[in-house]
Every structure is written in C-alpha cells, then in structure tokens.
Amino acid sequence: MQKEAVIDLSFDIEEGEIVGFLGPNGAGKTTTLKMLSGILHPSDGQASVLGYTPWERKKEFKRQFSIVMGQKNQLWWDLPASDSFELNKLIYDLDDTEYKRTLDELVELLGVSEQLHVQVRRLSLGERMKMELIASLLHRPKVILLDEPTIGLDIISQSKIRQFFKTYNKTYNTTILLTSHYMRDIEDLCSRTMIINHGQLVYDGDLKSVNDVIGSWKLLKIQLSAPVSELSLNGYGKIRSRSELEVVFELSKQDVLRKSKEILDHLPVIDFTIEDIPLEEGIAILYEKGGLPHAQ
Amino acid sequence: MPNKVYRKILHMGIQNEMEYRTNYWIQLVSFFVPMMTQFFLWLAIFRSSGQGTIVGYTFQEMLIYIIMAAVTGKLVAAGFEYEIAGDIKEGGLGKFLVQPLNYFAYRILKFLGAKAVQSVLVIIFAAVVLIWLRIGLHVPVGWDSALRYLIALPGALLLNFVIYYALSGIAFWLTESTGLFYTLSLIIYIASGSVFPLTIFGVTIAKILGMLPFSYIVFFPVNMITGKLTTTEAITGIGMQWLWIAVILVVARWVWSSGVRRYVAVGG
Numbered sequence A: 001m002q003k004e005a006v007i008d009l010s011f012d013i014e015e016g017e018i019v020g021f022l023g024p025n026g027a028g029k030t031t032t033l034k035m036l037s038g039i040l041h042p043s044d045g046q047a048s049v050l051g052y053t054p055w056e057r058k059k060e061f062k063r064q065f066s067i068v069m070g071q072k073n074q075l076w077w078d079l080p081a082s083d084s085f086e087l088n089k090l091i092y093d094l095d096d097t098e099y100k101r102t103l104d105e106l107v108e109l110l111g112v113s114e115q116l117h118v119q120v121r122r123l124s125l126g127e128r129m130k131m132e133l134i135a136s137l138l139h140r141p142k143v144i145l146l147d148e149p150t151i152g153l154d155i156i157s158q159s160k161i162r163q164f165f166k167t168y169n170k171t172y173n174t175t176i177l178l179t180s181h182y183m184r185d186i187e188d189l190c191s192r193t194m195i196i197n198h199g200q201l202v203y204d205g206d207l208k209s210v211n212d213v214i215g216s217w218k219l220l221k222i223q224l225s226a227p228v229s230e231l232s233l234n235g236y237g238k239i240r241s242r243s244e245l246e247v248v249f250e251l252s253k254q255d256v257l258r259k260s261k262e263i264l265d266h267l268p269v270i271d272f273t274i275e276d277i278p279l280e281e282g283i284a285i286l287y288e289k290g291g292l293p294h295a296q
Numbered sequence B: 001m002p003n004k005v006y007r008k009i010l011h012m013g014i015q016n017e018m019e020y021r022t023n024y025w026i027q028l029v030s031f032f033v034p035m036m037t038q039f040f041l042w043l044a045i046f047r048s049s050g051q052g053t054i055v056g057y058t059f060q061e062m063l064i065y066i067i068m069a070a071v072t073g074k075l076v077a078a079g080f081e082y083e084i085a086g087d088i089k090e091g092g093l094g095k096f097l098v099q100p101l102n103y104f105a106y107r108i109l110k111f112l113g114a115k116a117v118q119s120v121l122v123i124i125f126a127a128v129v130l131i132w133l134r135i136g137l138h139v140p141v142g143w144d145s146a147l148r149y150l151i152a153l154p155g156a157l158l159l160n161f162v163i164y165y166a167l168s169g170i171a172f173w174l175t176e177s178t179g180l181f182y183t184l185s186l187i188i189y190i191a192s193g194s195v196f197p198l199t200i201f202g203v204t205i206a207k208i209l210g211m212l213p214f215s216y217i218v219f220f221p222v223n224m225i226t227g228k229l230t231t232t233e234a235i236t237g238i239g240m241q242w243l244w245i246a247v248i249l250v251v252a253r254w255v256w257s258s259g260v261r262r263y264v265a266v267g268g
Helices: A029-037 A081-091 A096-110 A125-137 A155-172 A183-189 A207-214 A256-266 A279-288 B003-018 B021-049 B059-076 B080-090 B093-097 B103-136 B143-172 B178-191 B203-211 B219-226 B231-262
Strands: A018-022 A065-069 A143-147 A175-179 A192-197 A200-205 A217-224 A238-242 A246-252 A269-276
Touching (some): A065 B093, A081 B003, A096 A155, A175 A183, A200 A207, A207 A279, A246 A256, B003 B103, B059 B143, B080 B143, B093 B103, B219 B231
Parallel strands (some): A065 A143
Antiparallel strands (some): A192 A200, A217 A269
C-alpha cells in the first residue's frame, strides 16, 4: 500500500537561516527531512542541498551536513561518548587539532565535560541528547537538519539546547532546518516558519502572523469540586466544551490572566491548566481565513 | 574508508564486549554442553554396535570431528543479522546512510571485535585438546592436517558471513525476520555438518548437501583435520569455498542494492 506523505512542497532556504518546520503528526515533516538528507528517495521531484542531490549520497555532500533525529541514536550504548566521537573523527577524516578544538568548544557550550567518559547507557536522556548533538556537529556541517531535537526532554534541557543552537548559528552562520511540535522551539529559534499539513505547504513566512492566529487564543481548562449552574459560567468567555465537573473556556490572549483570576475566585476550582489551541486547529483557522499570504 | 576507521571499530567492538564479561563466560559454557552430549552419544553408539567405523569414521576420528565441528561452528558463527534486521526494521539504517561510511564493514567489524576475545579462548581450547588427544590418547592428529584446517578456516568464516549478509537483506522485504533467521540458521547448522558428519544422512543426501555451499563452512574444514581428504580433494574444496564466496557475494550485493532502494525508513 502506498501513501503520499509529501505531495507538493517547494521552498528555498538561504544560507544561515534557521527555519522551523511545523505541522501535526504525520504531516510529512520527517519524510521531507529524510529526503533532504538522502535517506529517502522521492518518487518524483528535485532537491538541491549545498548544490548536491541528496539521494545520490555523494561523499562530499555527506561531509557537509548532518541530521539529528531525536528518537534515533548513533552513539555506542555501552561505551563512553568520547569513543563514539573519536570514531566520528576518523569517519569524517578530521584533522587532530581542529577536532580537539571543536570538541572542547561543543562540550563547553553544552556543559557535559563531566559526562564525557561515562558509558552512554548511564547518562540521562538530556545528557544523551547533548552527546548526540556533539557527535553530529564534530565535522562542522554547513547544513543541519534537526528532527524533534528536544522531544522527551524537560523544560530546562529544552531551553539549553535551543540556546545552544542560537549561539551556534550566530557563530558559524550554519543553516538549520528544524522540526518540532513544541511551539517554543520554533518561537525561540526561527525567524521563518513553514507549516505543512497533509504533505503540503500551508504557510511560509514569519512566525508573527501564525502567532496572531494560533497564539491569540488560549484554552483554560478547569476542574470543579462540585457541579455549578449554567448561569454561573456565563460572562467569562466562550465555553468550548463542558461536562459536569470539567469546563474548557476559550479566552483571548489579552484577557487570559484577568479572566482566569475571576474564574478561580468565583468557581469551586480544584485544578486548572492554560494551553495553546492545538496546532491542527490553528492550521484549520489559517486555512479558513485564507490567511496563507506567502504560501505558493 | 581508511584503515584507521576499521581498526577503531574493531577495537570498540572488543571494548564493548568487555563491558559484559560475565555474559561471555556464560556463553562459553553453552559451547561445552552440546559437545559433551555428543561425546557420550557416540561413545554409546560405538560400544553397542561393536563396529570399528560408523558412517565412515573411527571412534577417534569421530572424537576429533565433534570437537572441531563445535570449535569451527563457534569461530565462524554469525549473529550480526539480527542487528542488521533491527536497523532496517526500526529505521536506524538511515543514520548510517548519511555518513561517509560503509555500513556492512561497520557491522562486520563491530561483530568481529565482539567475537575476538571469545575466539582466542576457543582456539586455545582447541589447541590444548588436540595436543592432549595426540599425546594422551595417541589419536593421530598431524601438524600438516592442523595446518590444512587453518588454511580452510578463513574461507569458512567469510563464506558464512556472506551467506548471512545476503540473508539479512531479506529484512528489506520482510518486516519481522527473526523467525526466518532462526529457522534458516537451524537448517544451515545441520546442512553445514555442525551436528553430525554429513555422511550420516546416507550417500545420496550427503552428496546433495555436498553440492550446497553450507558444507564448506564446517564439514569441509573439519575433514581437513580428521584426515579424510586427499590433497586433490583439499585443493578442490578450497577452490569451491572461494567460488561460493564470490557467487554469494554477488547475490548479496544485488539483494542489498535493490533493498536499499526500496528502503523506507520508519517514522513520519
């Protein structure tokens, strides 16, 4: 059975750009990255990365880019990361002093000097991800493809890794294409965002206009200790869904704090969360508004 | 890929194995158990039959056969096929395809590294036992037949490896291949002569099995040391071994090049 993961997708990325690749699960983000890295061979179409066609898998191309997949690891599980690094040094045929300098710098930036000689299997998830990043960057790639680099990490590690890429991009003018379904990753790092859905580009432009749509509404979810009357729920904002002990309000961004306070004061709330509207919905809204100014 | 890379992978393979020392000592025990069973089995058969030779072997020759078949089986055993199939199934192959690295060389060397430590122990064991048989029990094991065996060993190892390399490519078509690997490895185990000399199956079947590549993995090299082969047969055998290696390597390359082309890494 064949399924078209990516149908009609065209874009250009300039050197030194950090571009965020946004979309719900199964939208075709990873498939696109895999084609750009040469892991997958598309049934039709062209791509040129650094002047090479990725799926020809030329050695010269492989030396100049890197792909990091958050859920796949290349480090040797039972050995210290430093061994895997040395292997990569040999695979990419790196010069001794150059290698040492790069390694020291990356280790410093990510703060993992203590863990360098500990078996990978003993590291925490965050430490392991940092080691994976080092392994992928030792050969100083000009293009980096990041597939969910912060998946499963705690907030502190996530922000550390974002900070790292920010600095790295500034220092070396590296081109980065990043997928994530954490809005924060994209917000923090990317000047430009591409949203894809069902394998098609639905938006290409700055994040601000996306945020205007997606970020302008928040969802306040509350849990009640006892049922309340319909009447007492009125006047706070649009009620999105409601069951006996759970209510979800849709609040505009400006109002969210004020209204939440009121709600918490007046209703018997035992628990609450404030969330963004799901990306899928945001995309649907973008569609409806015809608000795809830059999509081709 | 320069030699330095190969050496590093081999070295890391050894270190990796050393992480689990207990494991390989236990594995070594699994090597003795079937050998002892075989010994008592053949002892009983020879005693009750009262014949000097059974399926073409004297008791002393059979003794050498079962020991050396176990040793050879252990030395040439593959096992990387599961790792390769895992890489294909779980999409890990992708991360190797993007590196300037020969994937098969990587897997083989990692595997050889892991095997090296055990192999040294097995070879020492074999040497000690053979010397003991020669001095203690006056079993005729000549230096020349030991040498012949050593000449046949690299071909046996390589032949087994290319067979499993070709087989591991099946994972491109069959998502879950462990059941198939297990079944095939059992068939190869028997057809190579690891359990019994192939002559036990009667003239016709032995002849058919002799035409297949598997007999050159164990049956042939072990018969180099039992002294069952004439010099002409020995030379022909070596030739056949390398001919099969060449043929299967061609098949394996074809399997892999068409497999990688249809490879669809998992994950959306």
